[in-house]
Amino acid sequence: MRKKLLSVLLCTAMAATMLTGCGGSDTKKDSSKEAKKVTVSDGGKVLNIRVWNEEFKSRMTDHYPGYKKVSDTEGKIGDVTVKWTITPSDDNAYQNALDEALKKQDSAAADDKIDLFLVEADYALKYVDTDYTLDVVNDLGVSKDALANQYKYxxxxxxxxxxxxxxxxxxxxxxxxxxxxxxxKKVFKTDDPEKIQELFKDWDSFKAASKKLKDAGYLTTASVNDTYRVFSNNVTSKWVENKKINVDENIKAWVDMSKEMVDNGETTTHELWGSDWSEGFMKSGNVFAYFGPAWFIDFSMGYKDGVALDGSVVKDGGWALTTGPQSFYWGGTWICGANGTDNKSLVKDIIEKMTTDESVLKDIVSKDNDYANNSKLMDSLKDDKSFGDKALGGQNPVPIFSAGVGSIDMSNISSYDQTCAEEFQAAMKDYFDGNTKDYDTALQTFIDKVKTKHPEIEG
Structure with a gap:
């Protein structure tokens, strides 16, 4: 989850593999020609875990009962050696390496078989709808009762x-x-989250407040891309309908608002994660707001290796949180059990402990400021005055996050989402910057790029 670069990376299709690329269809379907037999066992001496960064490893090291660190890439759980294979996500390297390893899973030596691997929302369907992933309930034996408090989305x-x-x-x-x-405080004479929310309660209010910020010399957001996910998470249709590209009215609303704000000098077209975009994390910056979840606040906003940078807004707890015009979500990391594991019981226990055990999850919330995937636990923290985030000046973010999590709707996700989102934003950047004469021209560029990658799309 930390450092969500994968949300802006291309998926590459792999030839001669049962794994689908990110965008093989606009519906979920089994990508294998024949059902692959589930083969799981116990007694393995090595637990192999594939990840793209340090986050889950640190969660296991700090919170999984009985985990002992041996080195940066190795640990022990009882008599089992835990080996971490960390492949950065840049240029799709993580997925490519994982795909190659999964294709060889059947013939791999016992100590080399993948037992657990992680996926993100943007490409989860690529792995979920194959037989390389295990059914958490029926294959691993995690009870439905244990999973009952997880958020549906x-x-x-x-x-x-x-x-x-x-x-x-x-x-x-x-x-x-x-x-x-x-x-x-300078522009609106208050920093109170409830009062700021009233000023940004919908997109019309957002635009009105943006004018005041511009007049005072500030950008509302660092980039048009900061608001993209807010709009895209609230669509009522899919990117591809009946083999034809479809631009949801909420996506078009983002285009219209973004073009207006860029023309007015109220935001920019900087790329997410770029140095220009992140200048707003510093006190010397002139950016009023970013949009993000708990991990974004406590990992990305002016930190390096987990330490707040000198001169950063976060160093002095200078941020605050409110809902904004619409609720949305961003990111997440999922643990998948690999078909062929010879550590079934341990894989089951890790998933149970790390995703359903309330005491473990509470410890993660307290120490890492994650928003735990447990509605019962998070509801209990909403009114806890002792719980607060230093980055937010001690504000408890749980009430605001909790208010929005129940409205997250995944009914319009598809395996085309990552490709379409990336290509659409790239085409619209040229439009916003004046390098494309009008929206229709930019739209056609987007359509052509997607059709080149996915010839099955008709238009």
């Missing part, structure tokens, strides 16, 4: 076309508008 993302749950997450990622307290 986190299960929808990793549920296959046959209704099987193929992964689980310890976190939910409802998100909100994160704004600078000092700028709020």
């Amino acid at each position: 986190t299960q929808d993302i990793v549920t296959d076309s046959k209704g099987a749950l193929k992964g689980a997450s310890w976190q939910a990622c409802p998100a909100g508008m994160i704004y600078r307290r000092d700028i709020a």
Whole structure:
């Protein structure tokens, strides 16, 4: 989850494999020609876990009962050696390496077989709808009762076309508008989240407030891309309908608002994660707000290796959180059991402990500021005055995140989402910057790019 670069990376289709690329169909379907037999056993000496960064490893090291660190890439759980294979997500490297390893799973030596691997929402369908992932309930034996308090959307993302749950997450990622307290006081004479929410309660209010910020010398957001996910999470239709590209009215609303704001000098077209975009994390920046979930606040906003940078807004707890115009979510990391594991019981226990055990999850919330994937636990923290985030000046973010998490709707996700989102934003950037003469021309560029990657799309 940490550092969500995968949300802006291309998926590459792999030839001669049962794994689908990110965008093989707009519906979930089994990508294998023949059902692959589920083969799981116990007695393995090595537990192999595939990840793209340090986050889940740190969660296991800090919170899984009995885990002992041996080195940066190795640990012990009882008599089992835990080996971490960390492949950065840049240029799709993580998925490519994982795909190659999964193709060789049947012939791999016992100590080399993958036991667990992680996926993100943007490409989860690629793995969920194959027989390389295990059914959490029927194959591994995790009880439905244990999973009952998880937020529904986190299960929808990793549920296959046959209704099987193929992964689980310890976190939910409802998100909100994160704004600078000092700028709020200067421009709006208050930094109170409830009062700021009233000023940004819908997109018309957002645009009105943006004018005031511009007049005072501030950008509302660092980039048009900061609001993209807010709009795209609230669509009422899919990117591809009946083999034809479909631009939902909410996506078009993002285009119209973004073009207006860029023309007015109220935001920019900087790329997410770029140095220009992240300048707003510093006190010397002039950006009022970003949009993101708990992990974004406590990992991305002015931190390096987990330490707040000197001169950053976060160093002095200078941010605050409110809902913003619409609720949305961003990111998440899911644990998948690999078909062929020889550590079935341990895989089951890790998924149970890390995603359903309330005491473990509470410890994660307290120490790491994650928003746990447990509605009962998070409801209990909403009114806890002792719980707060230093980055937010001690504000408890749970009430705001909790208010939005129940409205997250995954009914319009498809395996085309990552490709379409990336290509659409790229085409619209040229339009916003004036490099494309009009919206229709930019739209056609987008359609052509998607059809090149997915010839099955008719138009």
